[in-house]
Amino acid sequence: MKALLRSRPLLTTLVVLVVWIVAGFASPGFGSWPHLRYMLELASVIGLVGAGQTVVVIAGGIDLSVAAIVTLSTIALPLLSWSFDTTGAIAVLGVLALSTLVGLVNGIGIAWLRVHPMIMTLAMATFLQGLLILMAGGSAVTLDNPIVAWLGSARPFGFSACIMLWIVMSGLVLVLLHATPLGARFFALGANPLAARLSGVNIRATTLCAYGISGLMCGLAGLLALGMNGQGYVGIGDPYLLASIAAVVLGGTSILGGRGTYGGTLPGAVLLVTITALITVVNASPGLRDVLFGTLVLGLLLLSGREAKRR
Amino acid sequence: MMPSLYWQIQWRRNRRLTPLYGVVLLLLVVYGWLFPGLFSRAGLAHFTQSWFPLALVAMAQAILMLTGGISLAVGSLVSLGAVVAATTMGATGSLVSMLLVLAAGLATGAASGAIVALLRLPAIIVTLAGSFIIGGLALIILPRPGGMILPWLSAVLAGNNPTVLLGLLILLVLGWKFYLATPGGIALYAAGENPVAAYRSGIAVEATVIAAFAISGMLCTLAGLFVAAQTGSGDPVIGTTFTLNSIAAVVLGGVGFLGGEGTMRGALAGSLLLTVMINVMFFLGMPPVAQYIAQGIIIVVAVALPHLLGRRLAP
Amino acid sequence: VTAMMAAPVAAQAQSHCVTGTRKPPFSIGWANIYSVPTWMKQTTDTINSEAAELKKQGLVSKLMITDAQGSANTQIQQIQSMIDANMDAILVDAGSATALDRVISAACAKGIAVISFDSLVDSDDLTAKIIIDSKEWGRDAATWMAKTLDGKGNILVLNGPAGVSVSEDRRAGAMEVLKQYPGIKILAETNTPYNSAPAQEAVTNLLFSQPKIDGVLSLGGALSAGALLAFERQGRAPVPMTGENYRQFLELWKKTGIKGWAAMQPNWLGAMAAYVAVQALDGKPVPVHVNVPLPVITDATLPSYLARAKDFPTDGYIYSPYSQALFASYLAQK
Amino acid sequence: MTSVSLAARDVSKAFFGNPVLRGVSIELRPGRVHALMGENGAGKSTLINILSGSLSPDSGSLDVGGRTASSLSPAEARQAGIAVVHQELSLVAHLSIAENIGLGAYASRGGRIDYSALAVRAAELCALVGLSGDLSRPIRDLPLGERQLVEIAKALYRNPKVLILDEPTSSLSARETERLMALLRRLKANGVALLYISHRLGEVMDLCDHVTVLKDGVCTADQPMAGMTPDEFVRLMVGRDAGDLFPAFESAARAETVIDVAGLSAGMVQDAALTLRRGEILGLGGLVGQGQEDLLLALYGAMPARARTATMLGAAGLVHSVTAANRRGIAYVPADRKREGLLLTHSIRFNMLLPDFGRAVSLALRRTSTERKLTDGLARLLTVKGDLSRPVQALSGGNQQKVALAKWMPQNPKILLLNDPTRGVDVQTKREIYLMLRRFAQEGQAIILLSSDTPELVHLCDRVLVMREGNLVAELPHGQVTEESIVAAAMGVSPAREAA
Numbered sequence A: 001m002k003a004l005l006r007s008r009p010l011l012t013t014l015v016v017l018v019v020w021i022v023a024g025f026a027s028p029g030f031g032s033w034p035h036l037r038y039m040l041e042l043a044s045v046i047g048l049v050g051a052g053q054t055v056v057v058i059a060g061g062i063d064l065s066v067a068a069i070v071t072l073s074t075i076a077l078p079l080l081s082w083s084f085d086t087t088g089a090i091a092v093l094g095v096l097a098l099s100t101l102v103g104l105v106n107g108i109g110i111a112w113l114r115v116h117p118m119i120m121t122l123a124m125a126t127f128l129q130g131l132l133i134l135m136a137g138g139s140a141v142t143l144d145n146p147i148v149a150w151l152g153s154a155r156p157f158g159f160s161a162c163i164m165l166w167i168v169m170s171g172l173v174l175v176l177l178h179a180t181p182l183g184a185r186f187f188a189l190g191a192n193p194l195a196a197r198l199s200g201v202n203i204r205a206t207t208l209c210a211y212g213i214s215g216l217m218c219g220l221a222g223l224l225a226l227g228m229n230g231q232g233y234v235g236i237g238d239p240y241l242l243a244s245i246a247a248v249v250l251g252g253t254s255i256l257g258g259r260g261t262y263g264g265t266l267p268g269a270v271l272l273v274t275i276t277a278l279i280t281v282v283n284a285s286p287g288l289r290d291v292l293f294g295t296l297v298l299g300l301l302l303l304s305g306r307e308a309k310r311r
Numbered sequence B: 001m002m003p004s005l006y007w008q009i010q011w012r013r014n015r016r017l018t019p020l021y022g023v024v025l026l027l028l029v030v031y032g033w034l035f036p037g038l039f040s041r042a043g044l045a046h047f048t049q050s051w052f053p054l055a056l057v058a059m060a061q062a063i064l065m066l067t068g069g070i071s072l073a074v075g076s077l078v079s080l081g082a083v084v085a086a087t088t089m090g091a092t093g094s095l096v097s098m099l100l101v102l103a104a105g106l107a108t109g110a111a112s113g114a115i116v117a118l119l120r121l122p123a124i125i126v127t128l129a130g131s132f133i134i135g136g137l138a139l140i141i142l143p144r145p146g147g148m149i150l151p152w153l154s155a156v157l158a159g160n161n162p163t164v165l166l167g168l169l170i171l172l173v174l175g176w177k178f179y180l181a182t183p184g185g186i187a188l189y190a191a192g193e194n195p196v197a198a199y200r201s202g203i204a205v206e207a208t209v210i211a212a213f214a215i216s217g218m219l220c221t222l223a224g225l226f227v228a229a230q231t232g233s234g235d236p237v238i239g240t241t242f243t244l245n246s247i248a249a250v251v252l253g254g255v256g257f258l259g260g261e262g263t264m265r266g267a268l269a270g271s272l273l274l275t276v277m278i279n280v281m282f283f284l285g286m287p288p289v290a291q292y293i294a295q296g297i298i299i300v301v302a303v304a305l306p307h308l309l310g311r312r313l314a315p
Numbered sequence C: 001v002t003a004m005m006a007a008p009v010a011a012q013a014q015s016h017c018v019t020g021t022r023k024p025p026f027s028i029g030w031a032n033i034y035s036v037p038t039w040m041k042q043t044t045d046t047i048n049s050e051a052a053e054l055k056k057q058g059l060v061s062k063l064m065i066t067d068a069q070g071s072a073n074t075q076i077q078q079i080q081s082m083i084d085a086n087m088d089a090i091l092v093d094a095g096s097a098t099a100l101d102r103v104i105s106a107a108c109a110k111g112i113a114v115i116s117f118d119s120l121v122d123s124d125d126l127t128a129k130i131i132i133d134s135k136e137w138g139r140d141a142a143t144w145m146a147k148t149l150d151g152k153g154n155i156l157v158l159n160g161p162a163g164v165s166v167s168e169d170r171r172a173g174a175m176e177v178l179k180q181y182p183g184i185k186i187l188a189e190t191n192t193p194y195n196s197a198p199a200q201e202a203v204t205n206l207l208f209s210q211p212k213i214d215g216v217l218s219l220g221g222a223l224s225a226g227a228l229l230a231f232e233r234q235g236r237a238p239v240p241m242t243g244e245n246y247r248q249f250l251e252l253w254k255k256t257g258i259k260g261w262a263a264m265q266p267n268w269l270g271a272m273a274a275y276v277a278v279q280a281l282d283g284k285p286v287p288v289h290v291n292v293p294l295p296v297i298t299d300a301t302l303p304s305y306l307a308r309a310k311d312f313p314t315d316g317y318i319y320s321p322y323s324q325a326l327f328a329s330y331l332a333q334k
Numbered sequence D: 001m002t003s004v005s006l007a008a009r010d011v012s013k014a015f016f017g018n019p020v021l022r023g024v025s026i027e028l029r030p031g032r033v034h035a036l037m038g039e040n041g042a043g044k045s046t047l048i049n050i051l052s053g054s055l056s057p058d059s060g061s062l063d064v065g066g067r068t069a070s071s072l073s074p075a076e077a078r079q080a081g082i083a084v085v086h087q088e089l090s091l092v093a094h095l096s097i098a099e100n101i102g103l104g105a106y107a108s109r110g111g112r113i114d115y116s117a118l119a120v121r122a123a124e125l126c127a128l129v130g131l132s133g134d135l136s137r138p139i140r141d142l143p144l145g146e147r148q149l150v151e152i153a154k155a156l157y158r159n160p161k162v163l164i165l166d167e168p169t170s171s172l173s174a175r176e177t178e179r180l181m182a183l184l185r186r187l188k189a190n191g192v193a194l195l196y197i198s199h200r201l202g203e204v205m206d207l208c209d210h211v212t213v214l215k216d217g218v219c220t221a222d223q224p225m226a227g228m229t230p231d232e233f234v235r236l237m238v239g240r241d242a243g244d245l246f247p248a249f250e251s252a253a254r255a256e257t258v259i260d261v262a263g264l265s266a267g268m269v270q271d272a273a274l275t276l277r278r279g280e281i282l283g284l285g286g287l288v289g290q291g292q293e294d295l296l297l298a299l300y301g302a303m304p305a306r307a308r309t310a311t312m313l314g315a316a317g318l319v320h321s322v323t324a325a326n327r328r329g330i331a332y333v334p335a336d337r338k339r340e341g342l343l344l345t346h347s348i349r350f351n352m353l354l355p356d357f358g359r360a361v362s363l364a365l366r367r368t369s370t371e372r373k374l375t376d377g378l379a380r381l382l383t384v385k386g387d388l389s390r391p392v393q394a395l396s397g398g399n400q401q402k403v404a405l406a407k408w409m410p411q412n413p414k415i416l417l418l419n420d421p422t423r424g425v426d427v428q429t430k431r432e433i434y435l436m437l438r439r440f441a442q443e444g445q446a447i448i449l450l451s452s453d454t455p456e457l458v459h460l461c462d463r464v465l466v467m468r469e470g471n472l473v474a475e476l477p478h479g480q481v482t483e484e485s486i487v488a489a490a491m492g493v494s495p496a497r498e499a500a
């Protein structure tokens, strides 16, 4: 019982539930199933970006290029559509390959050139911005990819397709992190790269995998965002940089690496979306709303986020 | 005669930065060659003015990162500083207004530091929440750009004469050097790299962290004050881009993410690189696309250089 | 680099900042605040093609473009570099209404023609501001909304980011008008970046908590697109809505058949700024305030815009045609 | 009654409900060297952390300078003249040697640290403990042995009235140890109260006047040292009769060479040549920090290295990465387990699996049951007791070392590179490790044993290479190895035979 109460993921989930219940009583529309479902849909995008971010952070890095990769994938999809590709599957695979490739390049810079992850991914984001100027506004193709459109709007059995995708990917990421050798190596690398290296963990390969996964997840998230918004635009990924980091940390993953779980990022993402929704319906000046938002995050963090004592 | 211990230590800490210094120097030379006016009084003044606020926030970020923290509230604090200066200066005069600006930074910094150190919450998320609170306050104080800064202050800080600004920068660097040579300054490094060792050695780890946050907050609002002076007015969102830029400058300058590693001169060199790069790219006539791509490449190369060189020199 | 000492004011130079010592062809600097958004990309394209045209006319030698990556401080630095490089004209889309004042004055003092457009600076110490009045934008939108609702109803107000003068000014204009209509109740206001996804998110959240909404007073094009998407995905009947010439909004407007109104911040303001700069440098008198009447799209004119949609990017803005003659006519207006 | 400098009375401490100390009392007196003995995990470090204010006890009291307190803060402890040489060193990696020595107790002038005074004092202390070289070097550049010397100098800097040393010699060679012993005797003569913890019985018997023995957190003996025999000692600690510490020497070396390198240069190592045969235990000795570690790291592919000629396990050339070394069957156990060997915040189980998570996998997934069986077996083999899901940092120092060693066992490496494998390990476990090494040798594995504990080199090794300033200066076959000959070669005093 005590151990359970010390578990950050569980505490974060409890906090989310409490916020939902309280807000649901305060405003009837807030707690309705369609609204909860909508918040989960929004959270699924943050959650996917957060999945990659979690892996990278656990492996001792950080990915500041997630926003740019999300945008890149939304902008690249229309460019990759051909008439013979009626299902849109090739375009989807192409986008996922592209975003994974960007992640791998991050990994190469970090593992081979030993560039600090923050610098490498920040530089990558800058680099992609340049690329986006070239790509944006160049084509006049609307979203006509059936798969992505379906992902963004279908609700089979009253349950959104994007949430289902999120659930499936969450399962995969959790298994990857906690039940595969590669996942264990992410933890080892993040906890102590030197010890991991001397113990035979292939640091380069492991780093490469972490950033590749992050790129892939950003690609998926981009497709979801594209499907939900009906079209991509430059800047569509911007909100996901801070949101993904916040979700990871709110979920109890140590920003210093080596400790954490995607199980915490999941409620972390939902929590962020929930607070944002709450703040939107509050009638206040924009400044006051920001103050409220920050205070809420801080307050909820106090409930779930304490770190161990030194003595 | 052997240099004294202090200088030996200082000299040693320069070594890892040599490649970065090299890149910065190279860019400065290119800039001076493309724009000889740089060496005039006004040219130097304008360039220093471009660099100064980033230099300040880089220092602010570096102090925190040395103690193992990080701040995502740098941008909001800059905005707060600018807004406080621009709204109070008319009514209270420049001295009181400046004191208010510094006090605002000290207080908000110390408060964040207390939350991080005493409540044991991760700095990154505390300062993320803090950035909303502080940014919100700035918006409440001044919802739309406006306010004013006394013209003499603008003229002194951001006119055609670099003396005051350079003097201020030198003063800050000397202040930092002095602080770092005090027991409290060394404690920053110890608390950042190995808090348990620091605690066992009798260092007040929590107080050290809170002091770092307070100093950092003050440097940020000081940067805000300068930006207000430079622009003659206040803008509640002027600081936004400083957050990421400060982190980039500091990490470029070799300050480690895990605390206890790095130097202020590195952070300053990093910020100088980011600043001079923009001007060089302008004078080379690069279009925006090329600017972005070149910027990405320069940054990566500046950081990868030690490794690339090291591989050449390794046996 | 020659030091520009206070040159004797040439007799025919009537525009502010212009001294008459600069001779064609002129070098132009385009100090962009952020070149990544599509609106900016389209604007840069109009500037490029106008500059090409002016080059052909022997009036422009080169166009240099900077990108401040969203930072007003970097923009100051880049404008300073343009002064240092002794450009003849500087076109500015300002990252802050007040922050550029001093550097712009410095440019002006050097005899550089400075033209501000789109996000304007507050200062008047420049050659010309090409003004589409943001307050008027807000006023007209609110007036249309109030009239459409017969002065009675519940509305949402969608604003751009807080603390930015364009969005604050549009809002101020709208509020001025709404005060005169006590029957109109503002259920909620939002502040989001001028992008459709965050607007859609905010409006969806509001739809759940607000059972009865009669209109959406949106003060930005992408915001309206987001709002319409939110209504559509909720299965709620869309309501009268204001907006801007954002292509996605115009298409959704047609598709949903709402009553709509859109203002236009035409991208060719950039081209016009280049044109005005050259005119001023060339000795033609240019007033500090160049007013461009707010172009408006209504249910009636909507089809003419959509007919040209395919010439514009999907996430771009459909602007009206332009020509030097059009610019000249605006310049001639008092 | 003689005065008491520092005493703990009836102190208890538990971590997360596990009692570690149960009603322990100890009394330190001026001019007396008090030994604190016990197996790994007996609670020695915990007790001294309480004595020095790094931990607060759950119950019991402390007597300091005539005052009784329920606990101390590190600052109070310092004021009371208590200084500690911590087992897990308390140094700041990026600060210089001098700055570390003075840390938390700088003399200042006008608010600034008085660097010139610090330089003088630090140089004095370094000379005293036998640390030479530039005081401005950051700690991160020092090998473990030298860090230990810095830690000792740091304690001395505080002019302690009570000096507590927690395994100060665990990575010091005979020469440095001797110097330290002399130093401690001088301090004792000056009336300092000393508390000394070590798993090296010889030192303790030599130095100490009084002994307290802890077993499972309980005091089992508190008596004068005079007249005690080593066997009695071991019996007090372990609870049964001691056997011989070292197994009988019996060479298992075979003809087949597994390592044959010449002209090897890496880090400090210059132009080294060595051969290693199957079943051989090759010792590597010398003063601390003469390049021994670099030699191991170079052979392990963990450090850039080149060699004129090299054959390793039948393949030509050095290995150039750790992964390649592991693939060929080379394993390495580092000396600094905290920094190089373990993931401190992760479970014992996780650490044991570290080199090869792929081992307990089916269908690409890790099998908890297989992993459990594997790790339980390893824990039994190395007598690591208790719940294996605890984080490794909750283990006592010696037990941490066992985990760092255990993780390689399932791999059946052909070459074992051991960097001070018995550092901080209690006698009982030491013997187990020695037996294990002999068994490995008999099974045909080749071992290079870098050790600061000279008796190990004498009793276990087929041959011993001695390093000085990056050069292999002597090769001593089993029969000729004595502690004296190793020290002599290390110091360069006798013209020992050049290495082959």
Ligand SMILES: Nc1ncnc2c1ncn2[C@@H]1O[C@H](COP(=O)(O)OP(=O)(O)OP(=O)(O)O)[C@@H](O)[C@H]1O
Binding pocket: A111, A112, A193, A194, A197, A202, A203, A204, B311, D302, D303, D304, D320, D321, D322
């Ligand atoms: N401090 C470290 N942090 C992360 N990875 C490291 C570190 N030190 C070494 N590595 C990794 O260990 C492996 C080998 O390191 P090594 O020092 O041989 O690299 P290198 O020789 O500089 O590079 P290369 O092998 O390309 O010549 C590489 O995978 C490298 O990325």
Ligand SMILES: Nc1ncnc2c1ncn2[C@@H]1O[C@H](COP(=O)(O)OP(=O)(O)OP(=O)(O)O)[C@@H](O)[C@H]1O
Binding pocket: D015, D016, D020, D038, D039, D040, D041, D042, D043, D044, D045, D046, D047, D087, D393, D394, D395, D396, D397, D398, D399, D424, D426
């Ligand atoms: N921070 C901690 N959290 C939990 N358990 C701990 C902690 N520190 C020590 N322990 C436990 O307390 C017991 C005593 O540890 P201690 O370090 O005092 O042993 P020791 O006698 O110094 O052993 P060694 O000779 O191996 O250094 C061990 O069982 C250890 O697992």
Ligand SMILES: [Mg+2]
Binding pocket: D044, D045, D046, D087, D166, D396, D397, D398
């Ligand atoms: Mg111990």
Ligand SMILES: [Mg+2]
Binding pocket: D304, D320
């Ligand atoms: Mg290599």
